[in-house]
Amino acid sequence: MNENTHLSKQFDDDLTGLRTHVLEMGGLVEAQIRAAIDAYATGDTTVVKDIVENDHRVNGFEKIIDDETIHVVAKRQPTASDLRLVMGITKIVTDLERIGDEAKKIAKGARRVHEHGQLTLPRATDVRHIADEAVVMLRQALDCFARLDSVKATEVIHADAKVDVEFKALVRQLITYMMEDPRTITTAIDIVWICRSVERIGDHAKNIAEHVVYIAEGRDIRHTGKEA
Amino acid sequence: MSKPLIQTLALSLALGVPAAVLGILVSPVIGLSVFCAVLALQLIGFLRNFSRLEAWTRNPLPETTPEGGGIWDEVFSRLHRHEKELRVAIARRDFDLQQVAAAGQAMVDGIVTLDADSRISWCNRVAEQQLGLDLRSDRFQPIANLVRQPAFINYLATGDFSKPLRLSSMRGDERVLSLFVLPYSGQERLLQIQDVTQSERLDQTRRDFVANVSHELRTPLTILSGFLETVRELELDPVDQEHYFDLMAEQSVRMSRIVQDLLALSTLESAPPPSGGERVHMTPLLEKLHRDAQALSAGRHSISLEMDTGDLFGAESELASAFGNLISNAVRYTPPGGEIVIAWKRQGSSAEFSVTDNGIGIDAKHIPRLTERFYRADTGRSRETGGTGLGLAIVKHALSRHQARLEITSTPGEGSRFSTVFPPTRVAA
Numbered sequence: 001m002n003e004n005t006h007l008s009k010q011f012d013d014d015l016t017g018l019r020t021h022v023l024e025m026g027g028l029v030e031a032q033i034r035a036a037i038d039a040y041a042t043g044d045t046t047v048v049k050d051i052v053e054n055d056h057r058v059n060g061f062e063k064i065i066d067d068e069t070i071h072v073v074a075k076r077q078p079t080a081s082d083l084r085l086v087m088g089i090t091k092i093v094t095d096l097e098r099i100g101d102e103a104k105k106i107a108k109g110a111r112r113v114h115e116h117g118q119l120t121l122p123r124a125t126d127v128r129h130i131a132d133e134a135v136v137m138l139r140q141a142l143d144c145f146a147r148l149d150s151v152k153a154t155e156v157i158h159a160d161a162k163v164d165v166e167f168k169a170l171v172r173q174l175i176t177y178m179m180e181d182p183r184t185i186t187t188a189i190d191i192v193w194i195c196r197s198v199e200r201i202g203d204h205a206k207n208i209a210e211h212v213v214y215i216a217e218g219r220d221i222r223h224t225g226k227e228a
Numbered sequence: 229m230s231k232p233l234i235q236t237l238a239l240s241l242a243l244g245v246p247a248a249v250l251g252i253l254v255s256p257v258i259g260l261s262v263f264c265a266v267l268a269l270q271l272i273g274f275l276r277n278f279s280r281l282e283a284w285t286r287n288p289l290p291e292t293t294p295e296g297g298g299i300w301d302e303v304f305s306r307l308h309r310h311e312k313e314l315r316v317a318i319a320r321r322d323f324d325l326q327q328v329a330a331a332g333q334a335m336v337d338g339i340v341t342l343d344a345d346s347r348i349s350w351c352n353r354v355a356e357q358q359l360g361l362d363l364r365s366d367r368f369q370p371i372a373n374l375v376r377q378p379a380f381i382n383y384l385a386t387g388d389f390s391k392p393l394r395l396s397s398m399r400g401d402e403r404v405l406s407l408f409v410l411p412y413s414g415q416e417r418l419l420q421i422q423d424v425t426q427s428e429r430l431d432q433t434r435r436d437f438v439a440n441v442s443h444e445l446r447t448p449l450t451i452l453s454g455f456l457e458t459v460r461e462l463e464l465d466p467v468d469q470e471h472y473f474d475l476m477a478e479q480s481v482r483m484s485r486i487v488q489d490l491l492a493l494s495t496l497e498s499a500p501p502p503s504g505g506e507r508v509h510m511t512p513l514l515e516k517l518h519r520d521a522q523a524l525s526a527g528r529h530s531i532s533l534e535m536d537t538g539d540l541f542g543a544e545s546e547l548a549s550a551f552g553n554l555i556s557n558a559v560r561y562t563p564p565g566g567e568i569v570i571a572w573k574r575q576g577s578s579a580e581f582s583v584t585d586n587g588i589g590i591d592a593k594h595i596p597r598l599t600e601r602f603y604r605a606d607t608g609r610s611r612e613t614g615g616t617g618l619g620l621a622i623v624k625h626a627l628s629r630h631q632a633r634l635e636i637t638s639t640p641g642e643g644s645r646f647s648t649v650f651p652p653t654r655v656a657a
Contacts, residue, residue: 027376
């Protein structure tokens, strides 16, 4: 009897630890995006090196968490909601790692844009705005994961459409700049890449929210379009 | 053995006596059956009381405690008393707990209590707002799951809480929080969160101010020393030399003006507020300011003066410098040919002073910061027109010492209006 409760508590601790690790990784990734966007908006490119450096930590987290999930599966053979949690975590971690990569790309893009000289076109505020929305999506998706709140997760999924629309609007705007003055093309393309990364972050945040719904309700709502 | 129990036993024995008498006189069988019948009756009474007790324990309320005779009465009344006392004690404890929780809610700072594993055990509403928590859903969550900033997680992990942690809120509202961790009762920890956005901003303003003063003074100083060197080391013809001396004089005038303005500001800040006694005659004051403005404009602008009667109570020198600053700003920022209207109007028992121009105007984003020291909406233009960057700061201070506030409305390209309303206590008929 004693043995049993001890085992299940250990199992609980394993799962809690796993979740906390995922969220810690999420926090790091969030900070990375913020730093990258700040670098773009303020032109302070000295932080770019730190961001690239920190991406190794993100990757390290991915490996550690994958390792832990394998251990949990091998040792505890989780079933039902525990199994969904473990499987969901492996997917969330993949998305987080990709977001980390996008943050790195934004940081490098910011360095290119600012090294190129004066940032005369697209007011940094527009990019900042769409980036803020993507960051909020990620933050909410992670909050949903911490609370296993599938209602809020559905809201996050819907928010992605807005980021997509804004991304398209920004690209259209950049195209007009490029047509007016071909000298802006190099910078404009770099900015397009940054926006693209931001848009991808929104997509990954949406994926995370979908995994949360799966973990909480056992419903797979990926690729189901409007139903979600 | 307790008294009621002895009594009960004694009663049973006493009933045994007539049974024994019957047994001896009639027959042992009848005696025994009578004794058994008496015991059975007693047992039935016991069982009845027991079943009442059993029923009551399912939902023990002091009002419904059963009543019984003999030994049961004692038990029931003791249970009744115990239940009642328990309820009073619980109510008192609930009240105390609520008081403590209410005190926690009343705190200006955010408070989160953490258990040994850094899980949230309680937090107040301020903390909910600051950290984006929701106590209903987040109780017993590890706090690191919701406050995920790497800096915070490191801070918790290292366990060195001698210095507070400065954390910028991730909730996208640009707030700066200062976190303290205080251990209490063994493994539990209290997280105290202060919103230091305001003091952070003040610090920033102070740093900016020092940097600005140094910069503002260094620029003319550099020019001055540069020209000094030139004049000393080069053979110059008298015309050039004269020109250089003029430029040097100009820079030294500028420096002394900055120092004068700084001194004026610090006097305004430290001096006691002006008494309401001194009557400032507005008509001569405004006419003098009007003449000064025309002299400064040298005929480039049309400057008109609209005056109601009515004087002010206050410090004449401060008011003169505030009004003069506003008027000279209008002259300097209005292109030649522009119109400037200086107005002194009664509004019921209060009165308004205003300067309206149709000059270059001010972008809306600059307006809230205009009265900051050395704040310049357009750096180049402001220096070239001879401003020290302190004028509006002086105006704001001087006016606020007269309970008046500077109001600025402006449209870029169309002009600006600087106005201030004096309260009835400052206005004399």
